[in-house]
Amino acid sequence: MKAVILAAGRGSRLGELTKERPKGLVKLLGLTLLERAILSAKEGGVEDFVIVIGYKGEKIREEIGDGKRYSARIRYVENEEWEKGNGLSLLKARDHLSSESRFIIMMCDHVFDPSAIKKLVNFKEEYPFVLLVDRDLSRDTGEATRVKLSNNLVIDIGKGLKEYQALDCGLMLSTPEIFRAIEESLKVGDDSLSGGIRVLSKKGGVRALEIDGFWMDIDTPENLSEAERTLLNSLTKPEDGIISRSINRRISTRISALILKKWGRVNPNLISAFSFLIAISSSILFAIGSLALGGILAQTSSIIDGCDGEVARLGFRRSKFGAWLDSLLDRIADFSMIFGLSWGYWELAHDQVVWPLCFLSLMGTFLISYTGSKYELDFGELAVFSRVDATRDVRIFLLMIGAILGRPIETLLLLAVITNSMVIRRILITWKRWRESP
Amino acid sequence: MKAVILAAGRGSRLGELTKERPKGLVKLLGLTLLERAILSAKEGGVEDFVIVIGYKGEKIREEIGDGKRYSARIRYVENEEWEKGNGLSLLKARDHLSSESRFIIMMCDHVFDPSAIKKLVNFKEEYPFVLLVDRDLSRDTGEATRVKLSNNLVIDIGKGLKEYQALDCGLMLSTPEIFRAIEESLKVGDDSLSGGIRVLSKKGGVRALEIDGFWMDIDTPENLSEAERTLLNSLTKPEDGIISRSINRRISTRISALILKKWGRVNPNLISAFSFLIAISSSILFAIGSLALGGILAQTSSIIDGCDGEVARLGFRRSKFGAWLDSLLDRIADFSMIFGLSWGYWELAHDQVVWPLCFLSLMGTFLISYTGSKYELDFGELAVFSRVDATRDVRIFLLMIGAILGRPIETLLLLAVITNSMVIRRILITWKRWRESP
Incomplete structure (x- = not known):
């Protein structure tokens, strides 16, 4: 299975850490966030990656390379509009993914237990889109995307939802239907990936799947320290x-x-x-x-x-x-x-x-x-x-x-x-x- | 799953060994053939047995008992016509089996590796009858029932077949359809279980499944010695x-x-x-x-x-x-x-x-x-x-x-x-x- 990693953004809330380097190259316990994403996905059986780069993308190309070092294949797609919504980033990868029946979507700034990828890869029910969610709302570090559920189906998604039952963990199993959905969402002025997911969810096409292990969205230096602590504590x-x-x-x-x-x-x-x-x-x-x-x-x-x-x-x-x-x-x-x-x-x-x-x-x-x-x-x-x-x-x-x-x-x-x-x-x-x- | 064990016959070719005791109580390495059949089936997950007794049947009841000793449930059915074909023996057990969707049929005089039962129990394709067969014709000790195959289907069965590709191992997975088939066979004068199987095979209803491990039909004292040697050699x-x-x-x-x-x-x-x-x-x-x-x-x-x-x-x-x-x-x-x-x-x-x-x-x-x-x-x-x-x-x-x-x-x-x-x-x-x- 292929995976696309969205790594175009800057992550300005990480301050000094992303002044010279993009967010994906911020280090957590000696590994960059992108390396973690790649290696976690590899443990789940993914060996073919498309990385969408934008802000200081040439540094990512340089440091991560073609994937040989990780026994994986890595190709890059550039998104010059990286300051806009991440739905556009995913659209740039369309040519590499439109012939796949299913592929994984990952955010370069989400850290998670590799079991999450395995869960997605092994999910066999047929849905246009599967979203990993966490029903433990206390894990929201402030910027999480909220998800409204009806049984196992996502019925709405967005940062501003008032009524919601779960958080978006930034890990998805998608079909190429997502591309048309993003285009539809663009027409109403929403250029985010969530916009595309919302379009699919209105048609009953988004299945929510509960995450089992640890996950965290890294937005601030504090998130980074907390992720480090959590990873170290998990070693017992x-x-x-x-x-x-x-x-x-x-x-x-x-x-x-x-x-x-x-x-x-x-x-x-x-x-x-x-x-x-x-x-x-x-x-x-x-x-x-x-x-x-x-x-x-x-x-x-x-x-x-x-x-x-x-x-x-x-x-x-x-x-x-x-x-x-x-x-x-x-x-x-x-x-x-x-x-x-x-x-x-x-x-x-x-x-x-x-x-x-x-x-x-x-x-x-x-x-x-x-x-x-x-x-x-x-x-x-x-x-x-x-x-x-x-x-x-x-x-x-x-x-x-x-x-x-x-x-x-x-x-x-x-x-x-x-x-x-x-x-x-x-x-x-x-x-x-x-x-x-x- | 239930199993029926046909143990009504005398086994006169075993000579002195079956003068005072029925064939099922002949001992092989300290265990009677019936005990072996029960314990082998138990390893395959069968815990509910019907034993059809005939010749000196009261001795079997006495020695084998209600099954508590084997952590199994054992009931007995008597077949007074034990000198006739074994199709009649199976018919006697009809009341105990007609409400089962599938059950195992075993011969008390066949010794085999317990993996054979597991293979039958785990077989999931839907056929009225599944017969374990051995394509190695050299295993015929003289009295084996012969099986004619077309791909995986049995198309004829009988001791007298001239053209055949496999031997009947005496282990079967059956549905209650076998009872009507035996009745049909009786009408043309064949009271053997093979007769019933032949009736089903003519309708394409008998699947042949290859046995993996050791099996042997015990008819003579020589068979008994050979089975003992084979069992002992298998211990390396x-x-x-x-x-x-x-x-x-x-x-x-x-x-x-x-x-x-x-x-x-x-x-x-x-x-x-x-x-x-x-x-x-x-x-x-x-x-x-x-x-x-x-x-x-x-x-x-x-x-x-x-x-x-x-x-x-x-x-x-x-x-x-x-x-x-x-x-x-x-x-x-x-x-x-x-x-x-x-x-x-x-x-x-x-x-x-x-x-x-x-x-x-x-x-x-x-x-x-x-x-x-x-x-x-x-x-x-x-x-x-x-x-x-x-x-x-x-x-x-x-x-x-x-x-x-x-x-x-x-x-x-x-x-x-x-x-x-x-x-x-x-x-x-x-x-x-x-x-x-x-």
Whole structure:
């Protein structure tokens, strides 16, 4: 499916940010709004784009290019009348779209969860026009286009509506019928895309579809900051452990934001490798007896370990291989740190009790990871056993505390006890769940 | 969906086996043919059965009961004319089926892979009658009913056909139209079910559907032995390692057959637990220095570890929890055996080089299991990396050899080297696969 992105406007309310650059090139967490629009649509399966440019359009051509960088095809259409309504922008793209049965329409200044595009692409009912809407009116940041609904049909649309039930999210699935509708709207003096949609809506041709995830219209610098906050907050995962939620994520999301702003779409596997190197250094420090420093490095690595996934998600660089490799390196790091600590203590005290404890900690640590991934595999659902669990963030935090306090034996004992008892608990929980719905 | 099972006949060609008992109660690997039919259909989602009984029917009622034991509902219909054609048997069940839009027809003497029932249940095209057929004519054991096809339609059916393209597998999806067809066939003197099917086929109403898995018509003691062999051979899994294929499965399937014949549908988790106990005993023997005996027990446990899955599959007692628990116990056993061997050597030689080797073997062993299950989870396909891999069967076999030879250090070193190098190989294979089709 093709998508057309309307990126002709200036966005003067963004002030200084759009003095030298068009709105589409304003950056949010290291990516321009246009890049976000393209990459979000790509996750929904769109690979062929038409971008309508106007204000400082040559800069967009220069920076975004022909799409090779995004494994997409991008063509440009110029709209010299960019100071007028955006219905004219869409009309300029007519030649590229009139032979398509359906295409996506996007605004370059709307940020949204990629699931929204998937929802549009997968929508199968036949309507001349499908508009994504949000019934949560509190999301209106002041400039939203309002939508009046009757059941699932749009019956009116416009910024000035007094009575309305939803907001226009700036994402649409259209047929070429929209072009004639805009022309009709032009005759009555309305050159906006909303004007065209209104014409279709009067004929019962506009289906409203509810958006599921986050979306935001970026008009002001405040909107930009809020979008950044929302994106960063969305990075917490349901399977995050208690230390991750209360400490690690707060720091790692800030680091990820810095990384994205400084280097853009970094390869997340590099971050995984960096975090792994810190963990291995920590193991070596443990082994040569520098317990406190080793502990601090261990926790540092645990925090940075959150960044690879975050940068991958925010930079649209998630990959199955990356996720797989990251878990693998985490497991090697877990093992090395426990063995390093044991060896360090052995060299110091030559007390053989360290070895059974080392073994039990390794086994418990291993079984926590294994029961988790095996559970997801066998039962086909996320392995969340309880809010407090011996997840990696918790284990490494305990390792740091124990190492700083200079108590390796007690730390290993504690790790062995909590990991193995959590494994037993997981077995019981799984057994119970399975008994209840086999 | 309901199913009717025709179980009225005697099956006199089974000789002594059906002298005192009807054909449906003949046992195959510990389960009667009727139990197999019921449990196979249950895996395909059928929970409501009508069984037509005749020859020694009261024994069937007694042994199979009302179905509670199989979490199914079973009702019985008697056919006193069981020595005549099986079309009459089906007619007796008419009152129970005439209000159903579609139902399954099964023969109690046909053994088949449960996928066949799923295929019928999921078939959505509207035909008065759907017949599962096999185009592989070599599967005819002598008494098969022959089917003449024109494209996907059955145009004739009967044992005496000269020209035919497929065999009747004894599994059908029917509508109540079959009853009138049998009546019509009776008028021309044919009281078989095939007669009824022929009547429908002449009107273009019988769709042929190809069977995918194994099926067999059990008429003679030789058929019974062959079915047993085929079922046992089907237990080898694509992810089985080289020692498993060449040694363990050959022994474990024989043990499983014995278990099923002696105790019937044993709870497979008991076998998992038993194999686990042997592995733990082996670890203890290692730790107290009885290396050779420990090695033999380790390999014994590895062989018996195949039986839980086999008994589960052959006894229709597979469960997600069972599979999950089995892997978990295997991992604990793996860990214990390696630590046991290390500790045994440590007590003997007090040579600290054993601990890094123990650590590396544990890590490699762990990573083999983890990369496997995580690969299946992340990539959604079976983790088969290559024919020769450091799978569990191979690792434990090496452990046994090394222990019998009294070479714990070399064994640990070998385990550490092969497991970790296989992990590196798996990373490279995964990376390559992902690069080729991300």
